Amino acid sequence: MDEVAVVRVFVGPDGEGGNPLGVVTNGPTVPDARRGEVAARLGFSETVFVDDAPLGCVDIHTPSTRLPFAGHPLVGVSWLLRRQGHPVDVLRPPAGQVPTWEEGETTWIRGRAEWASGRRTEQFRTVAEVEALPAPPPGEGWLYAWAWEDEAAGRVRARGFPRRGDGIVEDEATGAAALTLTAGLGRSLVIRQGAASRILTRYHQDGTVALGGRVET
Structure with missing residues (x-):
């Protein structure tokens, strides 16, 4: 079993x-x-x-x-x-090999951007536009829709749509897509995704990105 x-x-x-x-x-x-x-x-x-x-x-x-x-x-x-x-x-x-560690209540991993290929990111002008998207939006292929909540502070609003035809309409929180976005922007982020999730990222000059968040049962 x-x-x-x-x-x-x-x-x-x-x-x-x-x-x-x-x-x-x-x-x-x-x-x-x-x-x-x-x-x-x-x-x-x-x-x-x-x-x-x-x-x-x-x-x-x-x-x-x-x-x-x-x-x-x-x-x-x-x-x-x-x-x-x-x-x-x-x-x-x-x-x-993926390093992993804990800092207080946050569990971290560190990976490479090329490991998270196949996830397209698309910036929208406003948070309201991201939140108004249907689930899923028209089209094919993985879409990570995002907008700045506070660009100076690195705060992002995002939603993730796998669009692979297996019944998963929207991901509540998507680490690989957050890694892709962080690598593309070249800066650390605080991402609010889905209904109420939070993803922390740290950008490193060697091309790796750390992903962190709280985990509960």
Whole structure:
């Protein structure tokens, strides 16, 4: 039987929001051929299979595809592993080694922009325009719609639309798209996404971006 934990990743300051994540903690018992089926059955935007907890080896699936890297699954599984007695410093998804750490209530990972390819960002003039978008907007392919709430302070309003035909209409919080936006702008951000989620990012000159947020069960 699949052993599944559910956490909320990138929870907002008031304890609301956060993107639900399914974590299959007994990953080695789930064959590769079944993982897509399990992710589709669970119905989360992403599901993580933990293949080796002490080493941080993980495998990420959407309901329709396998991902080499994704932000909210890695932040969420890092938080969960620590609380299950496996305080890893590095996660190992297919994309490569991902450093991870905690600062107070915030769990962080650090990745490379090229790992988050395939997510198009589009700037809108106002927050109201972003909030008025239908879910999903017309078109195909991953869309991260955003506008400045306060450009000087680096505060952004965003919404994420996978548009991949697997039943996930809108992502409540999307780390990989936040990484893409941060890398493109070349600056650290505070992103308010979805209904009530918050994503923190730190831009680094070596081309990496750190993603951070609160995680709760």
